Amino acid sequence: MSILINRDTRVITQGMTGKTGRFHTANCREYANGETAFVAGVTPGRGGQEVDGIPVYDTVAQAKQETGATVSVIYVPPPFAAAAIDEAVEAQMDLVICITEGIPVSDMIKTRRKMESSNTVLIGPNCPGVITPDEIKIGIMPGYIHRKGSIGVVSRSGTLTYEVVDQLTKLGIGQSTCVGIGGDPVNGTKHLDVVKWFNEDPETEAIVMCGEIGGTDEEDCGRWIAEHSVKPVAAFIAGATAPPGKRMGHAGAIIAGGKGTAVEKIAVLRECGVHVTENPAGIGELVKTLIS
């Protein structure tokens, strides 16, 4: 078991004929069952072509119908990325993972509004993707740092997730699934959604949550954890030294109106029974103390 994706998942790449989409799809195909998992690409106007031996379709609906894929990953440039999500949602994909960084916030507000009546799960945008070690990798993360195991990882950032995974793997602690939910202010899946899924996944023994300044998603997640019987959760919140009013790289990482500080988030999480470390180098060690 794992969450969201496994060795049987079939994936289509939206933006397959672009440089980024092609490069990362090739990388993903080299990882575990990637060769059989990535079954199609979509680029409007390029239907009927092949890229690296994978058939390209004009629309997501066609690609889904022809291949039976249930997941799509998006590398489409920012001005067109929200429309690409809309298309995948309309085609009723189960899961859409949007890697693209820099989508206008108003586009995402409209896309999320359209998704209100849909069952599609959206991960991202502006995220590294999702990986279930030794089974399937969908996204831009380096596959080899992962190891199969029982820790669920959820994070808003890319390289910080790699850092955490690397610490775990070096301690011999494997991961069930790692989910990058992205650093944008308006996104699909939140920390809380992923924690709920990990909590129900029999293979996941403990959860690592990497948050950062801005918004209140980490607090919302903490409050749910406090009210439910949940597996052990280790957390780190990046940005304790960030000044207010400055956007720290990620569009969503900004302390606005005195809200969203690391101090506040850490305090709430601790009150809720989450194990928080203030040392980003100590996350692996903390997890080690939480598992048998």
Place this chain on the structure above:
Amino acid sequence: MKVHEFQAKDILRKCNVETPNGVVCESVEEVLPALQELGGSTWVVKAQIHAGGRGKGGGVRVVHSKQEAQSAAKSILNQLLVTPQTGPQGQQVRKLLVEEGVSIQAEIYAGLVVDRTRQRVVLMMSPEGGMEIEEVAQRTPEKIFKVHIDPIAGLSDDSANAAARFAGIPEPSVEKAAGFLKALYQAFWENDASLAEINPLVVTESGDVIALDAKMTFDESALYRHPDIVQYRDLDEESPAEIEASEAGLSYISLDGNIGCLVNGAGLAMATMDIIKLYGEEPANFLDVGGGATTDQVIAAFNIMLRNKQVQAVLVNIFGGIMRCDVIAQGLVTALKQIGAQVPVVVRLEGTNVETGRRILNESGLTLITASTMDDAAAKVVEAVRS
């Protein structure tokens, strides 16, 4: 992206949001003709800087004569204005907005922002015009009325009327106020704003509803489709280092500490700053070189960091994923040889091909301090500034 008050008002007027008549002046000589153009006998002289709290810093003056207007202009223009938001060093005032005086019947707060949790634009209204909304929210949250706006339907008449009534708009002006709010939302939505704050929105003695002040910021990711708003960018209001960084594709924010950091990825960059603090020193900056960390970017990054004379050492923390460590190490070595950094540089590389990467660093002939983990790197950089 931030814009000045007079620019925000230009944008609002184009969307039929009423504002007072005003003239922008860049010298004291321009003030007299401005007063003549505006007419009347009461005017407001307002410093135009991006930071808020201008009134508290003495940057907003109500004047009742031409002499008074000129002396107010003289005391503000080309001076450093210190407000609660500028920091103690203040901000140079390069432009004034001279506006006609307005007789006020009621002062209201109106603001639009993106509510991240609800994933919608929210209109906030409060009868406490002139107060900071954060303060009102903390002390008397019951005095704030919120409407979450459906992006498809827009702001409805009913919601706009309800918001206006809640905020205490006198009944004869409610319809006008609702129209104002709908126009304000249009201006926000059509221009991809991330904030529009009218504080205060006023009802004049004659019952008109106008934006006495206006603050707007815009979503950087959407600027590509708003060339008219990009033209409002005022580089004088931004730090030269931050402008240079954005041109090099770097995300850089200057801080007060003594240890420069160069990191790939925003989350890891913040985490690196945090661990420096945890080890007892302060980061001098946030710097995200992105996923690639090319030689040119590293050169630009070091140039920007080292121009800050407070920097006593630099910590490079790169997690090479798709971009391999050997490529990054080669870029670092080329950059550092070209720059000839005069401060200790601690490098922590991790990820794909890290062994080759470390060997390239060790054999480079540069006096680098290499570190294996983030803990190791933080300890070494702190030791370097203390010894």
